[in-house]
Amino acid sequence: MKLKTAIVCALCALSVALFLASTRAAGQAVNVAKTKDQAIDDLVYGNRILSNEGILDAFGHISVRDPQDPTHFYMSRGIAPSQVTAKDILKYDMQCNAVDAPPNTGYGERFIHCGVFRARPDVNVVIHAHSLPLIPFGLTKTPLRPLFLMAGWMGTDGVPIFDIRDVAPDTNIMVTSNMFGDALAKVLGKNNIVLMRGHGETVVGTSVQEAVVHAYYAVVNAQLQADSMKLGGNITYLTPGEAANSAKSVGIGRPWDMFKARVGKIE
Numbered sequence: 001m002k003l004k005t006a007i008v009c010a011l012c013a014l015s016v017a018l019f020l021a022s023t024r025a026a027g028q029a030v031n032v033a034k035t036k037d038q039a040i041d042d043l044v045y046g047n048r049i050l051s052n053e054g055i056l057d058a059f060g061h062i063s064v065r066d067p068q069d070p071t072h073f074y075m076s077r078g079i080a081p082s083q084v085t086a087k088d089i090l091k092y093d094m095q096c097n098a099v100d101a102p103p104n105t106g107y108g109e110r111f112i113h114c115g116v117f118r119a120r121p122d123v124n125v126v127i128h129a130h131s132l133p134l135i136p137f138g139l140t141k142t143p144l145r146p147l148f149l150m151a152g153w154m155g156t157d158g159v160p161i162f163d164i165r166d167v168a169p170d171t172n173i174m175v176t177s178n179m180f181g182d183a184l185a186k187v188l189g190k191n192n193i194v195l196m197r198g199h200g201e202t203v204v205g206t207s208v209q210e211a212v213v214h215a216y217y218a219v220v221n222a223q224l225q226a227d228s229m230k231l232g233g234n235i236t237y238l239t240p241g242e243a244a245n246s247a248k249s250v251g252i253g254r255p256w257d258m259f260k261a262r263v264g265k266i267e
């Protein structure tokens with residue numbers, strides 16, 4: 001009987017170990033691009049997915065660091081994300097100058113991207129969007145906090161808010177210089193998302209897949225948090241432990257594949 005119990009316990013322990021191993025694997029960033037071609041292919045799909053899923057409209061953009069030359073990154077020329085193809089992708093240096101293109105080519109707010117890439121060697125992908133559900137959390141004293149399974153990656157200290165008014169008065173609220181890009185990256189710090197007062201958000205990640213999925217679920221979390229607040233009462237947010245463990249455990253490959261299938265083949 002004791003032997004049988006020991007065998008059962010051993011099998012249980014093995015099952016738990018295998019489960020934890022599989023969930024950890026699922027939570028790792030998938031498909032960090034290793035070549036320029038893969039990075040650009042991911043980038044084009046990232047543009048289309050973010051547009052398709054309503055995270056980006058005519059504005060907003062996504063960039064990816066060159067996996068073979070980390071002092072440069074790729075981003076589309078200044079067109080709507082829904083229209084981006086591989087031939088629209090430009091290469092930029094760390095000062096946001098387009099390589100082999102006329103001066104001041106590209107999005108006016110490209111300085112968000114090089115500012116973050118300069119400050120965060122661990123970041124390979126930057127997304128800037130103007131998601132309406134996130135705007136109120138940049139305007140009020142109510143911190144955006146993770147409250148469901150897919151948002152643990154945001155951390156539980158409250159998402160930081162960049163107010164460009166702290167840098168200069170009466171701007172057009174857009175990040176249009178390296179000085180503003182540096183200031184934004186400083187407020188982002190070691191976080192994976194920063195809100196921008198009266199403007200939108202910037203999400204960063206190690207792969208296009210990770211950043212795109214996180215940008216999507218940041219909006220979902222904001223909608224859920226606003227809906228929960230309307231119901232009244234105390235909201236039960238994720239604990240730091242729950243946030244950290246769910247961030248490690250939730251796979252991003254499956255939502256990425258689903259989003260990509262919705263886009264279909266890009267001509």
Ligand SMILES: [Zn+2]
Pocket residue numbers: 060109128129130174199200
């Ligand atoms: Zn913007």
